[in-house]
Amino acid sequence: MNDSIHKGRESATAFAPASVGNVAVGFDVLGLSVQAIGDRVTARRTTERGVRITAITGTVVDLPLEADRNTAGRAVISIIEEQAPDFGIELTIEKGIPLGSGLGGSAASAVAAVVAANALLPTSLSQLALLKHAMHGEAVASGSVHVDNIAPSLFGGLVLTVGVDNPNVKQIPMPPGVHCVLVHPHMVLATKEARKILKPDVSLSDVIWQTANLAGFLAGCFTNDLRLIGESLNDVIIEPQRRVLIPGFDAVKHAAMSGGALGCSISGAGPTVFAWVPTEQSAQVRDGMVAAFNAAGLQCDAWISTLEAHGAHVIA
Amino acid sequence: MNDSIHKGRESATAFAPASVGNVAVGFDVLGLSVQAIGDRVTARRTTERGVRITAITGTVVDLPLEADRNTAGRAVISIIEEQAPDFGIELTIEKGIPLGSGLGGSAASAVAAVVAANALLPTSLSQLALLKHAMHGEAVASGSVHVDNIAPSLFGGLVLTVGVDNPNVKQIPMPPGVHCVLVHPHMVLATKEARKILKPDVSLSDVIWQTANLAGFLAGCFTNDLRLIGESLNDVIIEPQRRVLIPGFDAVKHAAMSGGALGCSISGAGPTVFAWVPTEQSAQVRDGMVAAFNAAGLQCDAWISTLEAHGAHVIA
Numbered sequence: 001m002n003d004s005i006h007k008g009r010e011s012a013t014a015f016a017p018a019s020v021g022n023v024a025v026g027f028d029v030l031g032l033s034v035q036a037i038g039d040r041v042t043a044r045r046t047t048e049r050g051v052r053i054t055a056i057t058g059t060v061v062d063l064p065l066e067a068d069r070n071t072a073g074r075a076v077i078s079i080i081e082e083q084a085p086d087f088g089i090e091l092t093i094e095k096g097i098p099l100g101s102g103l104g105g106s107a108a109s110a111v112a113a114v115v116a117a118n119a120l121l122p123t124s125l126s127q128l129a130l131l132k133h134a135m136h137g138e139a140v141a142s143g144s145v146h147v148d149n150i151a152p153s154l155f156g157g158l159v160l161t162v163g164v165d166n167p168n169v170k171q172i173p174m175p176p177g178v179h180c181v182l183v184h185p186h187m188v189l190a191t192k193e194a195r196k197i198l199k200p201d202v203s204l205s206d207v208i209w210q211t212a213n214l215a216g217f218l219a220g221c222f223t224n225d226l227r228l229i230g231e232s233l234n235d236v237i238i239e240p241q242r243r244v245l246i247p248g249f250d251a252v253k254h255a256a257m258s259g260g261a262l263g264c265s266i267s268g269a270g271p272t273v274f275a276w277v278p279t280e281q282s283a284q285v286r287d288g289m290v291a292a293f294n295a296a297g298l299q300c301d302a303w304i305s306t307l308e309a310h311g312a313h314v315i316a
Numbered sequence: 317m318n319d320s321i322h323k324g325r326e327s328a329t330a331f332a333p334a335s336v337g338n339v340a341v342g343f344d345v346l347g348l349s350v351q352a353i354g355d356r357v358t359a360r361r362t363t364e365r366g367v368r369i370t371a372i373t374g375t376v377v378d379l380p381l382e383a384d385r386n387t388a389g390r391a392v393i394s395i396i397e398e399q400a401p402d403f404g405i406e407l408t409i410e411k412g413i414p415l416g417s418g419l420g421g422s423a424a425s426a427v428a429a430v431v432a433a434n435a436l437l438p439t440s441l442s443q444l445a446l447l448k449h450a451m452h453g454e455a456v457a458s459g460s461v462h463v464d465n466i467a468p469s470l471f472g473g474l475v476l477t478v479g480v481d482n483p484n485v486k487q488i489p490m491p492p493g494v495h496c497v498l499v500h501p502h503m504v505l506a507t508k509e510a511r512k513i514l515k516p517d518v519s520l521s522d523v524i525w526q527t528a529n530l531a532g533f534l535a536g537c538f539t540n541d542l543r544l545i546g547e548s549l550n551d552v553i554i555e556p557q558r559r560v561l562i563p564g565f566d567a568v569k570h571a572a573m574s575g576g577a578l579g580c581s582i583s584g585a586g587p588t589v590f591a592w593v594p595t596e597q598s599a600q601v602r603d604g605m606v607a608a609f610n611a612a613g614l615q616c617d618a619w620i621s622t623l624e625a626h627g628a629h630v631i632a
Binding site for chain 2: 026027028029030160161162163168170172198199200201202203204207208210211212213214215216218219220222223225228231232237
């Protein structure tokens with residue numbers, strides 16, 4: 001690399017999609033990007049070295065402006081420390097993903113930041129290198145290194161990640177004719193709280209059911225078998241423990257399933273609830289889920305997202 | 317059905333392959349057929365109604381001759397009770413699979429019996445119907461209904477089964493250029509003993525590792541990704557508890573892995589150990605595994621089997 005050539009851009013804006021962590025059957029190993037919402041980060045070269053955050057706008061504004069305490073900032077610091085470019089980077093963050101919604105907001109900010117910063121570098125980094133830098137960023141928010149939101153937000157689609165230090169990332173094909181419905185009730189559920197409620201052990205019989213469901217879901221996706229996906233997209237380990245944290249969850253799930261959803265569960269640590277729904281039923285299922293949350297006293301945002309394998313990308 | 321037409325054969329012999337239950341990462345949900353060994357059952361029409369077993373030959377001869385206490389006999393009784401043909405069925409069983417070897421011997425006898433009996437019926441039953449009849453048979457031997465040996469022996473190949481009452485059966489593609497090495501030490505391990513040693517609970521962190529490995533293994537098989545298969549074919553839940561039941565297991569596994577195996581674990585409830593090995597290394601890996609068992613004081617049989625999706629079939 002020759003820093004004096006400056007092949008990279010002067011500034012770049014990147015979009016990174018929200019993501020559904022776990023996808024019901026793959027706790028900490030599966031994630032799904034959703035194009036309908038996401039975060040935008042603009043990176044600009046500065047003569048002053050280091051990383052600065054100049055503005056945070058959008059759905060969340062009370063995030064730290066100190067770069068090393070901010071997921072986007074920390075991810076770009078990780079790049080700068082490794083690549084040592086002869087310039088600094090200034091970031092502006094436009095949050096589209098609500099805080100504590102279970103939609104991978106901190107991951108999306110970190111991913112958008114590394115993708116935007118990468119466009120400034122004289123030589124582009126690999127996707128896997130960007131993944132690792134974004135993981136450093138997300139560690140600021142979650143307190144530990146998780147990759148099940150980072151990987152789908154960066155790579156796009158339904159993504160399996162195996163391992164943490166040198167993660168294997170695999171995109172899983174998704175069935176055509178299916179939408180992902182997302183309903184976000186207006187309450188905040190901290191990931192740490194949702195982790196704390198989980199029992200440290202799982203019964204062996206539940207492990208067998210969950211692994212059968214995970215295997216059935218993956219096999220159904222690889223062979224476009226909607227019946228098998230519908231019979232398998234069912235979390236018997238995590239959802240039964242976390243459902244109590246989300247008022248009205250049982251009614252919301254019932255509305256989704258009785259409306260024709262293939263499966264319905266908690267997005268990441270919640271409180272957002274997602275459902276996979278055949279395209280024709282998706283608007284009706286969304287309305288039923290929203291009505292059920294309303295009946296439980298919660299206002300909602302709702303989105304219908306196509307299942308597409310589009311990850312984060314530079315938009316300007 | 318018109319029983320008086322007698323479209324079925326007078327007699328038929330069927331072969332059903334042995335199978336590797338669990339396949340390391342899919343406890344009770346994955347199974348793999350192995351063509352190298354199996355059981356043969358001959359079914360003959362008799363004017364006397366009901367089911368009789370006239371002979372049991374081969375590797376195991378001290379099995380019950382009373383039809384309703386024998387896995388093959390009980391499976392065929394299940395067919396007769398449902399189909400009520402105007403003839404009886406006489407069975408001879410030729411065992412190729414050693415007793416208590418962890419190679420699905422009772423499943424193979426039940427499967428060979430239903431496939432042979434099916435050839436005698438005026439109207440053939442579906443594969444799924446045969447699966448259920450064979451499950452009735454295997455319940456005699458194992459004391460509970462399991463399908464993870466029945467399904468691969470009947471359908472062939474690497475088979476996922478989800479659910480018990482109405483099992484979903486899915487054949488998973490397997491990578492070319494890989495052999496399954498099987499080494500059976502001369503000791504008997506009863507499935508019930510091997511079940512009893514398992515703790516009723518699993519730590520959540522082990523669940524995450526195992527599900528990541530299962531998902532990685534399946535995704536690797538669907539996309540022919542040998543590197544991912546090699547990194548994923550690792551059982552962190554069952555094998556660590558059962559390895560103490562098999563003298564020399566650690567050395568046998570070490571011999572397999574250091575010889576180039578993609579993965580090595582216990583076949584079903586053991587004591588047979590299996591390994592997936594690139595074709596070129598398979599003979600050397602087999603020899604290393606046998607030598608390690610010998611060093612632990614155990615004589616062995618060993619087989620190298622191609623990975624093929626051939627299930628049970630009528631051979632005469």
